[in-house]
Amino acid sequence: MTKIAVVIYSTYGHIISLANSVVKGIESTGATADLFQVPETLSEDVLAMIHAAPKDESIKVLSSPDVLTGYDGIMFGFPTRFGNVPAQISAFFDSAGGLWASGGLYQKPCGLFTSTGTGGGNEMTIRNSLSFLAHQGMIYVPLGCATSFAELTDLSEVHGGSPWGAAGIAGADGSRQFSELELKIGYIQGTDFAKVAAKLSAAIPDATPAAAAAAATTTTAAEKSDAVETETATPASKTAAATPPASSEKSGCCTIM
Numbered sequence: 001m002t003k004i005a006v007v008i009y010s011t012y013g014h015i016i017s018l019a020n021s022v023v024k025g026i027e028s029t030g031a032t033a034d035l036f037q038v039p040e041t042l043s044e045d046v047l048a049m050i051h052a053a054p055k056d057e058s059i060k061v062l063s064s065p066d067v068l069t070g071y072d073g074i075m076f077g078f079p080t081r082f083g084n085v086p087a088q089i090s091a092f093f094d095s096a097g098g099l100w101a102s103g104g105l106y107q108k109p110c111g112l113f114t115s116t117g118t119g120g121g122n123e124m125t126i127r128n129s130l131s132f133l134a135h136q137g138m139i140y141v142p143l144g145c146a147t148s149f150a151e152l153t154d155l156s157e158v159h160g161g162s163p164w165g166a167a168g169i170a171g172a173d174g175s176r177q178f179s180e181l182e183l184k185i186g187y188i189q190g191t192d193f194a195k196v197a198a199k200l201s202a203a204i205p206d207a208t209p210a211a212a213a214a215a216a217t218t219t220t221a222a223e224k225s226d227a228v229e230t231e232t233a234t235p236a237s238k239t240a241a242a243t244p245p246a247s248s249e250k251s252g253c254c255t256i257m
């Protein structure tokens with residue numbers, strides 16, 4: 001079964017409502033969806049000053065990015081900050097240096113959705129997060145238009161969302177709730193993304209370098225008996241081949257994690 005992680009950050013709750021629609025879309029395909037929130041970086045005092053909503057305790061906090069290696073695809077949802085990702089998401093991305101070094105997210109599909117107050121940042125926020133995803137070697141899956149053309153081109157109401165990904169408009173003061181149309185686009189994106197993740201995980205079951213190394217060491221019975229002889233002859237070289245260096249040892253120019 002295809003496993004999708006949906007990783008979000010939300011200050012005022014709008015992204016949570018969109019994430020719930022995305023999750024429903026994912027689950028409509030038979031895939032599973034686990035919803036996580038990244039750790040908060042602001043103090044309680046500051047959160048109170050900006051009138052942040054209380055944290056939704058029912059959403060698990062993703063304390064380590066390593067958890068994501070167990071998923072076939074990852075969707076990220078977060079509000080804009082002047083067209084960029086919030087500091088909380090940036091801090092989470094920064095904490096994924098170990099995965100960059102080990103290739104833990106390599107060739108995993110990812111999709112993005114966002115939220116803005118006014119529409120400013122609807123597309124840029126997603127585009128501006130791509131550098132992180134590219135460095136991880138993730139495969140960005142845009143929403144496109146093929147399955148959401150009617151919704152994206154519906155001009156009967158103000159709405160967020162673009163070929164880059166679903167989005168909602170919260171209003172300058174955050175008082176607007178996302179419309180049925182915006183939530184539907186999120187549902188479509190979740191559905192489409194889960195289908196792509198299923199196809200990719202079937203085609204490349206686990207493309208991480210660690211998995212490739214493990215596959216390379218899988219041997220037939222005949223090869224195993226050869227290996228026994230080799231092991232007897234050169235135990236040191238066998239040990240070296242079976243023990244990949246720790247990720248920190250692999251980085252030539254710097255030590256990460």
Ligand SMILES: Cc1cc2nc3c(=O)[nH]c(=O)nc-3n(C[C@H](O)[C@H](O)[C@H](O)COP(=O)(O)O)c2cc1C
Pocket residue numbers: 009010011012013014015016079080081082083115116117118119120121170174
């Ligand atoms: C520091 C900061 C910068 C923001 N920048 C923008 C912006 O550039 N454009 C915009 O439309 N909304 C902007 N907003 C509004 C947020 O995008 C809005 O509060 C958010 O989409 C609500 O989502 P949430 O309820 O999930 O937190 C900004 C908010 C903050 C706190």
